[in-house]
Amino acid sequence: MSLEGEKLAARFSHNCWKIRMRGHCDLLKDFARKGAKRDESVHVLKALDSFAYYKIIASQNNISDPFDLRVVKAYWFGDDDLVRKIENNDQVFLPFHNYTIILDHIHHSALEEIDRCKVSVAKVWEVKESCINVRHTAINQKENKIIFVEPRLDSINRGFVDDIIKREWIAYHEGEAIQKIEKEEAIKLVNRTKDAIKLFNEQTASKSRE
Amino acid sequence: MCLSIPAKILKVIDKKAIVDFQGKKEQVDTQLIDNIKVGEYALISNGFIIKKIDFKEAKEILNIIGG
Numbered sequence: 001m002s003l004e005g006e007k008l009a010a011r012f013s014h015n016c017w018k019i020r021m022r023g024h025c026d027l028l029k030d031f032a033r034k035g036a037k038r039d040e041s042v043h044v045l046k047a048l049d050s051f052a053y054y055k056i057i058a059s060q061n062n063i064s065d066p067f068d069l070r071v072v073k074a075y076w077f078g079d080d081d082l083v084r085k086i087e088n089n090d091q092v093f094l095p096f097h098n099y100t101i102i103l104d105h106i107h108h109s110a111l112e113e114i115d116r117c118k119v120s121v122a123k124v125w126e127v128k129e130s131c132i133n134v135r136h137t138a139i140n141q142k143e144n145k146i147i148f149v150e151p152r153l154d155s156i157n158r159g160f161v162d163d164i165i166k167r168e169w170i171a172y173h174e175g176e177a178i179q180k181i182e183k184e185e186a187i188k189l190v191n192r193t194k195d196a197i198k199l200f201n202e203q204t205a206s207k208s209r210e
Numbered sequence: 211m212c213l214s215i216p217a218k219i220l221k222v223i224d225k226k227a228i229v230d231f232q233g234k235k236e237q238v239d240t241q242l243i244d245n246i247k248v249g250e251y252a253l254i255s256n257g258f259i260i261k262k263i264d265f266k267e268a269k270e271i272l273n274i275i276g277g
Contacts, residue, residue, distance in 0.1 A: 017274065049214045049253060052261035056242055088239045091257035103256040104214050203256075 001042070005069035007032050009045050009054070011160050012076050012119075015174050018048060032160060042067070050075060053095040060084055060095075076119055077171070077185070078192035090206070092199060098189075099196035102139075102146060106200075115139050118193065119178075121171050121186035122151075124164055131155045132164060132177055137190075144208065145201045148194070214253035214260060216268035222246055227259065 013019060014028035024044050031041035045051060045067075053075045054066035061082050063071055074082040078096045086093040094100070098118045105114050115138045122134035136154035139146050158164075159176030169186045171178045181189075217229035217238070225241045231254060239258045240246050251268040252259045263271075 021270075049261065052214075052253065056260065086241070086258065088241075088257070091239070093239070093242070093256055093258040100214075100255050104254075108215075 002065055002068050002072075003035060003038070005065070005067040005072040006038070006042055006045065007035065008069060008072045008076070009050065009067060010041060011178050012173055013045060013048055013050060015176060016048065019044070050097075053097075053100070056095045057082055076173075077189050078196075080188075080192075090203075092203065094196065094199070096192065096196060098193045099199065102196065102200050103203075106141075106146075111139065111141055116174050119171055119173050119189065121169060121181055121189050123183075123186075124166050124168050124170060125153060127164055127166060130158065132158055132161070132170065134170070134172070139197070144204055146197045148197070214255050214271075216251050216263060216271050217254050217259075218268070219246055219248050219250050219252060222248060229254065 010028040010032035014025050014032060019025055019028060027037060028041055028044065030036045031038060051066060054071050057071045057074050058064070058066040058068060070082060073079065075095055076097050078098070083094065083096050101114055101117045118139065120136060122136055124132055125135055126133040133153060133155050135151040137151045138149050140149045141147070156172045157176045159172065159178060161170055161177035161180060164170060164180060169181045169183050171181045171186070171189070215232065217231040219227050219229055220235065221228040222240065225239065227238050227240050227246055229236055229238050229252070238254055243252065243259045243262060246252065246259060246262065251263050251265055253261045253263055
């Protein structure tokens with residue numbers, strides 16, 4: 001089993017609603033930081049929806065461990081090789097977080113919640129003791145379409161990123177910094193998110209024509 | 211956030227199933243999951259079943275999203 005994959009899964013999931021409701025935030029945070037209480041943490045991670053997506057990606061790519069780091073990264077950041085579409089007559093399934101959250105939540109969640117839940121990347125604007133200021137690119141809805149809006153200054157918690165300086169790039173989720181990221185990787189994630197939004201908009205348009 | 215929507219399986223036909231999805235009957239794809247049975251609950255993502263869950267978990271999620 002991949003400890004690094006499990007720890008990355010814990011970083012992303014430690015503050016999701018199921019974990020908050022069941023009081024496991026600190027358990028997963030400690031596991032993500034120090035590898036503490038691994039068995040208990042993995043048991044909790046396996047109960048999350050994200051584990052279903054890891055299993056699908058692993059199965060599509062003949063990877064035996066759903067917590068393989070490549071698999072976990074592929075779900076949260078997207079991956080041009082490992083993440084593949086599955087289509088039936090009128091629907092497209094794509095095991096990529098920024099696609100599934102828009103599709104599955106658009107009808108019952110506020111757009112701000114969906115935006116916080118998407119994995120975002122940004123160049124660091126300012127580093128403060130307890131937070132990092134970034135130029136955040138949010139999503140919005142216009143005439144039934146999801147669009148990116150102009151970036152605005154936003155503050156996120158330092159989360160798992162201790163050593164960061166201005167102009168470096170970070171990935172963040174639910175208002176918490178997850179990790180530093182190379183600019184090239186950040187651009188790839190933005191492009192994958194744009195592709196996911198395009199796919200969503202095409203499907204919405206196709207359904208409204210029916 | 212980060213939660214998928216539960217549905218109850220009403221009928222299974224080949225690689226498709228009819229489910230009760232937030233009060234509406236919908237056809238979903240079962241190709242990602244084996245051995246789906248009538249009466250079970252599952253999480254749905256854009257028309258695909260991604261995971262079987264028990265009644266307790268389904269109820270918990272539906273309470274959260276107001277379903």
